[in-house]
Amino acid sequence: MMRPKKILLVDDNDDYQKLLSKNLTKDGFIIETANNGLQALDVLKEGNFTPDLLLIDLMMPEMSGLELLKKLKDNKSTHKSKFVMLTAKNNIKEITQAFELGASEYLLKTDNLIVMLEKIYEICEIEHTVRANRKNDFISILEVTNVIHDFKVISYDDNTLTLITEQELPLHATIKVNNKKIKTLKNTHYPVACEVQECRIEDDGIKVICTFLDQAA
Structure with missing residues (x-):
């Protein structure tokens, strides 16, 4: 049996963070969260959590997603991890910078939840069909971020x-x-x-x- 994949979700929006982490946990992932880049570095510094995937918001206070990527470039605890950026807009310049710093993909926060989960499974190279839609489960991420x-x-x-x-x-x-x-x-x-x-x-x-x-x- 394949071990559960570990994800570090770094985002300063509490509603978005709770929704995504809740559904990823339901689908068998082990989730740690951080509200900004500094907190993410603290989680990794403790050495008890080695993520397979980091989902990193581009726009955050204290330390942006791009700044966090720069810090993680030579970090031993994430040298085998995949980095995926979360963004509310298609900012080509920032996305290009993220790829140059080691990101392998970016996801739009405006994607609906089911699409988002399917993309994460694909990135983690897991062959899996996400849960069937249930009432109130199929909602746009846009709807819970107040944006x-x-x-x-x-x-x-x-x-x-x-x-x-x-x-x-x-x-x-x-x-x-x-x-x-x-x-x-x-x-x-x-x-x-x-x-x-x-x-x-x-x-x-x-x-x-x-x-x-x-x-x-």
Whole structure:
């Protein structure tokens, strides 16, 4: 039986980190996490965790993903590890720098969760089909990072929200809306959760109709 693969996930977004590590753990990986490059170096310095794969966010405070790669270039504890960068945007310059520093691949945070897991299995050279979709399991990573820059609020009332987006969202997925007027409507300081009920192509983009959930995101 093949030993479980070890992954060090380095990302400063708590929601994203928890979602990805939870699902990777469900799929049999052994996961350690760090909120920035300095914490990642501390995990590796202890010598108790030798990762097969490091998933490293490009944009982080204190020490960026590129700076961490530079530090790890001659690190004995990771000389057999694979480095994969996580990025919210296709920044060719930064991605090129990452490859020059030893990264073997990059993954977009906007990929949906199932696609993300499949890519990680492929990178780890594991022949495996990820879990079948279950309700609320197939969601876009974009939906849990509160990064909703490509969403335009069209209309809303106490129960329903209509958005124009650039990408289609799965029906019944839960998204978080970080919009000042919506947060005021729901009397909260936090992003507001709603469920996708309808998604259709319009002339100016993809129209998404959602209903608000009871709890704030």
